[in-house]
Amino acid sequence: MDLHTAEATDQLLGEGDIAPVHEVNAEGRSPFLLTSDHYGRVLPRALGDLGIAESELVRHIGWDIGIAGVADGLAKLLDAHLIAQRYSRLVIDCNRPPAAASSIPVISEATAIPRNEGISDDEREARRREIFEPYHDRIDAAIDARLHAKRPTVLVSLHSFTPVYAGVARPWHIAALYNRDTVLPQLLLRHLRAEGDLVVGDNEPYAVSDLTDYTIPVHGEGRGLVNTGIEIRQDLITDPSGQRQWAERLARILGEIEAELRPELLVG
Template structure:
């Protein structure tokens, strides 16, 4: 019989905070930074390879986040649980908030999940993470301290036989002020293929963190997607942390233009 609670005393915390007293305006998030699974769900019926794959988490983004937080002296929050349990960057009502398959394998605990089980995952694994992000941003606002939201992700070099040529994607929705500067800064580096809302685009239907905490609070924000093979080694992660830190610092150095009034469509 399933326990009333999803997480037990031996399960890791929902999220990890790094550099909580960071002085930078930048707040870093890694929504898919971990691949833990609550003990009561076992291995979800998946192989070790599947539970270590990109379907389970964003490979390399945890190491990138740690290095970037140190380089910028920035606050970093990493979600510790696999997106195969619940996706911390999907709106709760999105069909893929809790996925039914990993690769070609059905996830029995997800296929058969009922309303109560879904709510339990939201209450224990999704909402605490987002409440902590909101609390940090609200505390900064109360202190009249600037905030800039930077969400970190990685993407696979090949998806469904489609080769993705970009080294990095710069994503945004309604507010492209920071994303435009970051993209332009990255494009100055010879040989670097930079995607503009590629390989993914931000939308209300597919994204939660950037839409709710960035757009919703009308603070500067950008989502960065680095191709995961470029983050496979410590040297690669260090190179990308240095590159992204420099571009972010330059983009923010002169301040951003004011955000126009009124909503616009998300692409």
């Protein structure tokens, strides 16, 4: 296994590395602003394979399996702006406060990440500066522009979760996640339950908090936006057909919810 560990420098990303931020439909007219913190699983060339096998990198520890297809499809169906992160959360987790131990994990589930062990402060800062900050700066800028233009803005953070964790099966097909703001999550839960064929999670299998999350606390609650997290079980969206079906279902449901939201709630 290649443990390519180039000398830490002031720069992490270089020639041949892609930009961290992926965007779809930046001029979209929908009030929904979509984010996807764990959209991709790219690794910077300077970090090699992080010291783990490819079979580990493609697992859920490296990214939110299936959410990329759902997010892209949903953005197009809703005419919504999507901002997503291309790099693996094993490099730096863009939904964790940078000070959290899980921001740059040395172990994920039961998998050790050797290249993250004992990294210098300079390397930690480079990952934050070149991957974490451009992503969140772009979300900030998009919200600034929308609010300046008095455009309705509702933040929806898209994720997926593994169907089995630590040997325990998770029954939920989809869930709404939230912290302090329950307006949109409660509407979403009502609509999802009305579908009749779904096991719906209410802050399951995770709940949003200031200690474990970044996007909703900072960009949603911190900016006074109506917001929710959405988690879809990964086995339902592993292929293009499942991703398309879930994008279509969510587009229909979010369209119905948009008509119910009071106008004064749509602008932070």
